[in-house]
Structure formats: structure tokens, C-alpha cells
Amino acid sequence: MPAAENHLIELLSRSDRQSLLAICEPVQLVLAEVMCEPGEPTRHVYFPVDGFISVIARIDGHPGLEVGMVGREGMLGTQLALGVATTPLHAVVQGPGAAWRIAAPDFQRELARNAGLQRGLHRYIHVLMSQLADSAACLRFHLIGPRLARWLLMSQDRAHSDSFRVTQEFLAYMLGVRRVGITEAAGALQRDGLIQYSRGDLKVLDRPGLEAMACACYAADKRAYAELL
Template sequence: MHQALPSNALLAALSPEDREALTGAATLFTFQVGHVFVEAGEPVTHAYLIRRGIVSAVAAMADGRTVEVFMVGREGITHPAASAAPVRTYSRHAAQADGEAWKIEVGRLRQLCRERPAIQSTILSYASTLQSELEQSAACNALHRAEQRFAKWLLRCHDRIDGDTLNLTQEYLAAMLGSQRTTVNEAAQALQKTGAITYSRGKITIIDRAMLERTACECYNGRTAEPPL
């Protein structure tokens, strides 16, 4: 099984004093699959430092098609740009897996960043890494095969959860990958034939991570977007 990340890598990158200041201004928030943190176009009122679970940022087109833009797990924080200035979100942020997070009001977060520059620096370092990931994803979605992108996506989920099983329907997977259900099904069946996963009744279990890594495109670099320690 893969090695688990710390409770939250961004918090781990801070000094004990800055970490205490940040968590002291936050509240522990528990969420379940499907919980919506913010809808597209809404102003961001809170940021969440994920301790457990996954939050997906999903963009929706006028014709109803959707695609996951990025995901945030225990490596980071939602809406890092809100630590510097008020923002509205382009995408809908919703829970992809049950979890918990430190929830902090963005005005208070900006105040802490002014008082404690190391907090701002760490969050902006994470934001920079996330931006690089977004740029790479644009090329990936245009140029790589569905099976490769699906393998990469599963690995990135696996990096952010405990255990090896994901409860995901074909419909949900298609929405995340911006693909047709038939395309997702074909990709899942291909990965199952290689022995990388088992897939049945909306449940995916990763059996051979090394095989999944060999199948994934070059855009999977073997780690999540962590801030530098």
C-alpha cells in the first residue's frame, strides 16, 4: 500500500507557532461525499485545509458536460488565492470522498497572512504548484488517451485516501474525466484486464499500483502537489 501523507502537508510545512495560529483560527469540519463547499460563480467565504478526504473542483459547460479541473486532498488547501484577495470560483467544489478539514473564514486567513508572512508564503508556494498542475492537465486532456488519463486520475485519488478502494459510479467517473460513460467503461475494463484494478458495481479497488503507474501518462509524477518543506 502507498505511504500516507501527513495529516495536512501544508500545515506540516509551517513552524509550530504558525501552525497553531492557523488551526486556532479554524474549526474542524466534517464532510461527506457530495457535500458542496461552493458553487461556481459564488464568492469564496471559507478555505479548507483538508485532513482527510478529497475535494474536486468541477467545471460545467452550458450543455451540461462537466470535467474535474483539479482535486485537493491532505496535501493542501481549497482556494489558495483567497489568502491574498477576495475571489469568486469558476468551478463547483464538492466532496469526492468523505473527510474532514480545518475550515477558516477567508478574511481571517488574509489577516493571518499579513501578520505571519510564512503562512502566506507557504500557501502561495502550494498555489504555484497547483497552477503548474493545471497547465499540464490542459495538455493531458487534449493529447492523452482515456485509459492513460483514467489511470493517472485513479493514482491521484489513491495518493489522497487511506486504503485501496474507491466508490465511484460510471456516471461520476465520466463527469470527472469529461468523457462518455462508454469511454470510461472501456478504460476501466482495459485496466481490469491488466490486473491493475477490479471494477464492479461502482467500486474500484486498486490491486497492482505499479501496473497502474506504467499505464498512466507522463503527467503523473508520483506525488501530489505538496508545498515545499
């Protein structure tokens, strides 16, 4: 397991952190691996370390729309902290890497006796609720270009690298738009010197410029997380 840690685990006191890590097992998140499906029993929770996961809502047989992203800052499986045993959304690995995994029964027992973990997860769930609301408003009111810039910044934050691989088809799927819209928006970002993009290989060239291009939702998400966690 790499030295890097999950932020929610880092926020715990030393004793609470050791208690949680004692029941964790290290796993590797594999690109495109489906982590859970709506309505299924929650078998494990995941605390990503350097991988990240897209959380996707599906409606009426449509491919779906990304409504959240979980990386080192968070956890997949927060419904267990609310006493809900089934998974509400589809989740798929977007960035491969390491994570900590805990079996659901072990996690529930630990949560019942670890007050620090309870407090941290309650705050994190509040942040998730805020981010879900922002995502809904962003989809309705913001243009593709600023939304794409936001998504790229969120991915870069969790990939911990200026470079990552993502296809236009996948971007269209995540943002809920036609592929031609992604082609135009990505082309504009490239012409402005903000990114370099070729055959699925993307590199962020100008992070401040990309932040200036992104919709206000990116800064709002960061602010909500910083204030509560």
C-alpha cells in the first residue's frame, strides 16, 4: 500500500484511525470495474487512496449521468452510516489505484463504537448532499465547456497527476451530453492552451486557466469540503 492516505481516515484521532485500519484490507481499484449497482446489498465500503470512483444515476434505461466522484477525500458506501443496507447508485472505477476495503458487517460494528468515525462521516455526508444539489443545478444551467473544465479539475485532483486517460465517449457519458458537444468543448480548451488532448490521452497544461474556465460549482464544492472537513 502506498504511503499516501485517505483524507477521512487521516482526520481521525490516532486511536480511532488505528481501530479502523485494523479491519481494513488493501485492494486495487481496476479501471472500469463496477463497484456496486442500485438496490444491491452493500457488501463493502471503500476508502480510496490514489484511485477514484464515479457515482452514476441511471433513469429509464438511459446510460446514466455522473452525479458524484469519490477519491482520496471520501468514501464509497456512506449509506451504511445512515443505517441503509442497499446501494442507491451505480458506481464504476474511473481512475485505477489503491484503496482500503472493509466488509459491511465489520464496518457497521466499528461505526457503532468509533465516535470519531461517526462524526467524520456525518460531516462528509453533508458535503455529499451539497455536491449532489450542485450537480443537479450545474446540469440544468451551465454550458458544456465550463462543466467539462470542472470535471477535468475534479479528475485531476483525484488522479494526483497532470495526465490521465479519458475518451470523448466516456466524457459524453459522464456529462450527459452528445459526443459532438464534448469534441467542441475539448477543442476549445485545447486551442486556449489549457489542455493537451489526443486519442484519449489528456494532460492539463494550465491549471489556473482551467479553474478560471470552470463553472462556479467547482469552487463551491472545494469550499464546502474545506469548511466542514
